[in-house]
Amino acid sequence: MGVLGASGQLGRCLVRAITDAEDVELAFAATRAEIDLCDTGRIGSWLDGFADPADVVVNAAAYTKVDACETESERAYETNALAPAGWARELSSRGIRFFHVSTDYVFPGDGDRPYREEDATEPRTVYGASKRAGEIAVLGTDPTALVIRTSWVFGPGRNFVVAILDQASRRRRGEAEGPLRVVNDQHGAPTHAADLAEALLALARRGRDGAEPVRGLLHLRNAGETTWFDFAREILDRAGYPEIGIEPVPTSAFETAATRPAYSLLSCRRAADLGIEMRDWREALAAYLEGPDRPAALIPGVVEDGSGQDRDLPTRAPVCGAASR
Ligand SMILES: NC(=O)c1ccc[n+]([C@@H]2O[C@H](COP(=O)([O-])OP(=O)(O)OC[C@H]3O[C@@H](n4cnc5c(N)ncnc54)[C@H](OP(=O)(O)O)[C@@H]3O)[C@@H](O)[C@H]2O)c1
Structure with a gap:
């Protein structure tokens, strides 16, 4: 291949x-x-x-x-x-x-x-x-x-999980305050x-x-469905940041050049008929957070804020905004 x-x-x-x-x-x-x-x-x-x-x-x-x-x-x-x-x-x-x-x-x-x-x-x-x-x-x-x-x-590189954990670790270090703000009206x-x-x-x-x-x-996608808000909550809870709050906000809270779809869930019935079924996204997230591609913020002794990953968010910026209060 x-x-x-x-x-x-x-x-x-x-x-x-x-x-x-x-x-x-x-x-x-x-x-x-x-x-x-x-x-x-x-x-x-x-x-x-x-x-x-x-x-x-x-x-x-x-x-x-x-x-x-x-x-x-x-x-x-x-x-x-x-x-x-x-x-x-x-x-x-x-x-x-x-x-x-x-x-x-x-x-x-x-x-x-x-x-x-x-x-x-x-x-x-x-x-x-x-x-x-x-x-x-x-x-x-x-x-x-x-x-x-x-x-x-989400995988090895800049993505939503990395962005959320960067924001969370900044708050834990006192470099930012207040809850994260994440959109809760986009489903996928x-x-x-x-x-x-x-x-x-x-x-x-x-x-x-x-x-x-x-x-x-x-x-093809992982099974289940969610919103960016619920995805973010799951990331924080699983990655050891349960104390970090998230404020749900509408898409309109962030000005972006491109309009994100409110609903973009893909039906994977054809794949299932072919015998290809991917596990639930929560299980996949847990594996990611413990696996070789886990965000730098989770690797002891590397970079606590993941700042070594300097690329722009690939596709979904910004669904997470820092509340700079
Ligand atoms: N990320 C998502 O959330 C998402 C969602 C739905 C679908 N997809 C699709 O899934 C696929 C994989 O996405 P991904 O997240 O893995 O993307 P990614 O991390 O942004 O990687 C894309 C790669 O394409 C390379 N590339 C771009 N232009 C190139 C060119 N002219 N010549 C050679 N290489 C070039 C980039 O190289 P450089 O680093 O050198 O630019 C980068 O390594 C893409 O087709 C994307 O559209 C992604």
Whole structure:
């Protein structure tokens, strides 16, 4: 298997899962330094450089800064739509299966039951629109490709869990006061990047086991549902910060360039029918907080405030605002 976006949250988990699996070989783990996703004219010669070609390539690379996409739409479309289409074209011409990762933000967010794969999309942000354009371009180029939509990803890197724990540890050190403020009117489901990586491996194996390879659209996330507010409470309680209060606030409390969907729960019925079911998000969160990717704030003797992680929040900033009272 080959991984594009190998230094991102999902990319890192994929590389580790493939390396740990006895029956799957890592053909390549490409970061931006190896090949820029958008350098589509180079894909062919770059792939030719590998003695053992990949059977499946997963694209975990994307321009994921939701607010920045509003003002950088050219970069968003180039990274999230044009480039994946270029990869789909080159990979399918070589008989290599392509898994491309997309988002719950392709939906408008005004639903009241989990979105199914076949439901109408209506992205309300440039990020969502660019990701939807990517889905169409990839499947239009290679109808055998698999496009996996996921939501609220946490793994190794900057994410909501890290942001909450940074804010909590600042309060414990007396650098900030008052409760955290977290929106309680956006509903969805968190996804542990490591769990998603394992599910993608299971999907890659299907083609080899003689089962029909899965193609088209597929939703994958951890089971259960929540709001950012309840997610934050669970993080604090599980990570040893029960004394830190949270004030529930409406989405309107934070001014953001991109409007987040109020409801973006993905239905995973198709995945369940394929025998792929991910554990409940609470269980996944507990594993994350104790595992190798746990936020720096939880690692004794490292950085108590997680300040070593200097990247912007990838996709969901700011759902947590500091109350600087
Ligand atoms: N994070 C979420 O909450 C969330 C929710 C729903 C769906 N998704 C989707 O899930 C997938 C994985 O997300 P993630 O959270 O793992 O993302 P992430 O941590 O932001 O990682 C994305 C990776 O893509 C790389 N990348 C961006 N542009 C590139 C380019 N032109 N060439 C090469 N590499 C490039 C980035 O490299 P640099 O660090 O060098 O920029 C980064 O390592 C994405 O498709 C995303 O849209 C994410």
